[in-house]
Amino acid sequence: MAHRFVVIGGGPAGNQAATTAARLGAEVTVIERDVVGGAAHLWDCIPSKAMIATGDAMTMLRQAGDMGLRDVEARLDFDALRARITAIESRLETSVSGLLASQGVRLMAGTGRLVGPHEVEVTEKDGTVSVIPADTVVLATGSRPRIPEWAPIDGERVLTTRHAYPPPTLPDHLVVVGSGVTGVEFVHMFSAFGCDVTLIVSRQQVLPQKDPEVAAVLEDDFLGRGVRLFKGARAEGIDVADDGVAVRCDDGRVARGSHVLLCIGSIPNSETLGLDDVGVETDGGYVKVDHNCKSSIPHIYAAGDLSGKLPLSSVASIQGRKIAEHALGLHAGPHRHLDYEKAASAIFTDPEIADVGLAEADAFAEGRKVRVTKVPFSASAKALINNDPRGFVKIVSDPATGVVLGGSIVGRHAAELISVIALAVTAGLKVVDLAESILVHPALAEALTEAAE
Numbered sequence: 001m002a003h004r005f006v007v008i009g010g011g012p013a014g015n016q017a018a019t020t021a022a023r024l025g026a027e028v029t030v031i032e033r034d035v036v037g038g039a040a041h042l043w044d045c046i047p048s049k050a051m052i053a054t055g056d057a058m059t060m061l062r063q064a065g066d067m068g069l070r071d072v073e074a075r076l077d078f079d080a081l082r083a084r085i086t087a088i089e090s091r092l093e094t095s096v097s098g099l100l101a102s103q104g105v106r107l108m109a110g111t112g113r114l115v116g117p118h119e120v121e122v123t124e125k126d127g128t129v130s131v132i133p134a135d136t137v138v139l140a141t142g143s144r145p146r147i148p149e150w151a152p153i154d155g156e157r158v159l160t161t162r163h164a165y166p167p168p169t170l171p172d173h174l175v176v177v178g179s180g181v182t183g184v185e186f187v188h189m190f191s192a193f194g195c196d197v198t199l200i201v202s203r204q205q206v207l208p209q210k211d212p213e214v215a216a217v218l219e220d221d222f223l224g225r226g227v228r229l230f231k232g233a234r235a236e237g238i239d240v241a242d243d244g245v246a247v248r249c250d251d252g253r254v255a256r257g258s259h260v261l262l263c264i265g266s267i268p269n270s271e272t273l274g275l276d277d278v279g280v281e282t283d284g285g286y287v288k289v290d291h292n293c294k295s296s297i298p299h300i301y302a303a304g305d306l307s308g309k310l311p312l313s314s315v316a317s318i319q320g321r322k323i324a325e326h327a328l329g330l331h332a333g334p335h336r337h338l339d340y341e342k343a344a345s346a347i348f349t350d351p352e353i354a355d356v357g358l359a360e361a362d363a364f365a366e367g368r369k370v371r372v373t374k375v376p377f378s379a380s381a382k383a384l385i386n387n388d389p390r391g392f393v394k395i396v397s398d399p400a401t402g403v404v405l406g407g408s409i410v411g412r413h414a415a416e417l418i419s420v421i422a423l424a425v426t427a428g429l430k431v432v433d434l435a436e437s438i439l440v441h442p443a444l445a446e447a448l449t450e451a452a453e
C-alpha cells in the first residue's frame with residue numbers, strides 16, 4: 001500500500017511537502033480551508049511585493065528627469081492596482097492547483113484537525129465531515145497577525161496587514177505601528193504612493209534586529225521622503241473618529257492620521273488543530289520540532305510559520321521538501337540538515353536590504369575574529385548608469401581560511417544579488433572563489449567580486 005501522506009494547510013510549506021511526497025510515490029492529500037497558495041500568496045509575500053513594485057515604478061518615473069526624459073507623470077489608479085493584485089493572485093492559485101493536480105495530489109477544500117495520532121478529520125466547505133487515515137501528517141497551518149487588546153481593528157481605519165493589500169481607500173496619512181520588516185515595507189510602499197506616513201518605532205532604531213549601518217541607510221531614505229519617526233515610543237491605545245485615528249503612545253505622544261496599520265508580529269494557527277489531544281508538544285502555540293521538523297510524535301511533522309522557526313516563505317518551502325524526503329526514507333544516508341542561520345532574507349524597501357549568514361555586528365558581539373570587506377555602489381559603473389549609486393556590499397569571511405561566512409547588501413536589486421553570497425555560504429566557498437569569478441560588465445554584481453578581493 002502507498003504511504004498515506006496528509007498535509008493540513010496549503011501554503012508554501014504544505015504544497016512543497018505535498019508535491020515532493022507525491023514525486024516520491026506517496027498517496028498525498030492536502031486539506032486547505034481557504035486558498036491554495038496560503039497566506040503567502042493571498043495576504044503576505046505576493047500582494048506586498050506587487051504593491052511595492054507599483055510604488056517603485058512611481059518613484060522611478062518621478063526621477064525620469066535624471067534619465068534624460070521630459071514630461072513624465074505618474075498618478076496612482078487605485079482600482080487598477082487592486083485589479084493587478086487580484087490577477088497575480090489568481091494566476092498563482094491556478095498554477096499551484098495545477099501543479100498539485102498534475103502530481104496526483106488530492107486537494108480537499110475544508111478544515112483539518114487531528115482526532116487521533118493517525119487520523120485527520122476534515123470538515124469540508126459543504127459541511128461534510130470525514131476522517132482520513134495517515135501514515136505521516138504534516139501540520140502547515142501558518143500564522144496570522146497578532147492583535148493586542150487595545151487595538152479596535154475594523155478593517156476600515158484600523159488595519160492589520162490582512163486589510164492592507166490594498167486597503168479600502170488610499171490613506172491620506174497612514175500611521176504604521178511596528179518597525180520590523182513588515183512595518184518598514186509598508187512605510188516604503190505608502191510613502192512611494194504619495195501618502196503621508198508616521199512610523200512608531202519602539203526602540204531607537206528602525207529594524208532593531210539589523211546591523212545599525214544598514215538601518216541608518218533606511219532611516220535616511222525615510223526622513224528624505226518626509227516620513228515622521230516616533231522613536232522610543234510604544235503604542236498603547238487607538239481612538240477612532242469619523243475623520244481619522246489617534247494612536248496614543250506610552251511616552252504621552254499621540255500620532256494622528258487617517259488610518260493606522262498594525263505590524264507587530266504574528267501568532268500561530270494552532271488552537272483548533274487538536275494538538276493537545278494527541279500529545280503534540282507546543283511552545284507558545286508553535287509546534288516544537290527537531291532538526292527534521294519532527295514534532296514530539298514521530299510521524300507528525302510541522303513546517304512553515306507553525307514550526308516557530310524563521311517565518312519566511314522560502315524557509316517554509318524547504319522545510320516542506322525536507323519533511324517529505326525524511327518521512328519517505330530519503331534521509332537514511334548522509335545528508336545536509338537545514339541550517340536556518342544560512343537563510344537569505346530581504347527587505348523590499350528603497351534601497352533594498354538583504355543579508356545572509358553571519359552579520360558583522362553579531363561576529364563582534366561574539367568576540368569572533370572575522371574579515372569584513374565593503375564596497376560602495378558609488379564605485380559601480382552600473383549603479384551610476386541606473387542613476388542609483390546608494391548602498392554597499394559587505395562580505396564577512398574567516399580570516400584564517402577565507403571561507404565566506406555571511407554578507408549584507410544595501411542597494412538596488414539587493415534581494416537578487418544576495419543569492420551569490422548565499423550560495424557561497426551554503427557551499428562553503430572561499431572569497432577567492434568569488435573574486436575569481438568572471439562576471440558580466442557592467443553589472444551590479446561586480447561589486448561582489450570587488451568586495452571579495
Ligand SMILES: Cc1cc2nc3c(=O)[nH]c(=O)nc-3n(C[C@H](O)[C@H](O)[C@H](O)COP(=O)(O)OP(=O)(O)OC[C@H]3O[C@@H](n4cnc5c(N)ncnc54)[C@H](O)[C@@H]3O)c2cc1C
Nearest residue numbers: 009011012013033038039040044112142304305311312313
Ligand atoms: C505582510 C507580510 C509580508 C511577507 N512577505 C514575505 C516575503 O516577501 N518573503 C518571504 O519569504 N516571506 C514573507 N512573509 C512571510 C510568509 O508569508 C510566511 O512565512 C509564509 O506564508 C509561511 O508559509 P506557511 O506555509 O507556513 O503558511 P501560510 O502561507 O500561512 O499557509 C497556511 C495555510 O494553512 C491554511 N490553514 C490554516 N489552518 C487550517 C486548517 N485547520 N485546515 C486547513 N487549512 C488551514 C490557511 O488557510 C493557509 O492557506 C511575509 C509575511 C507578512 C505578514
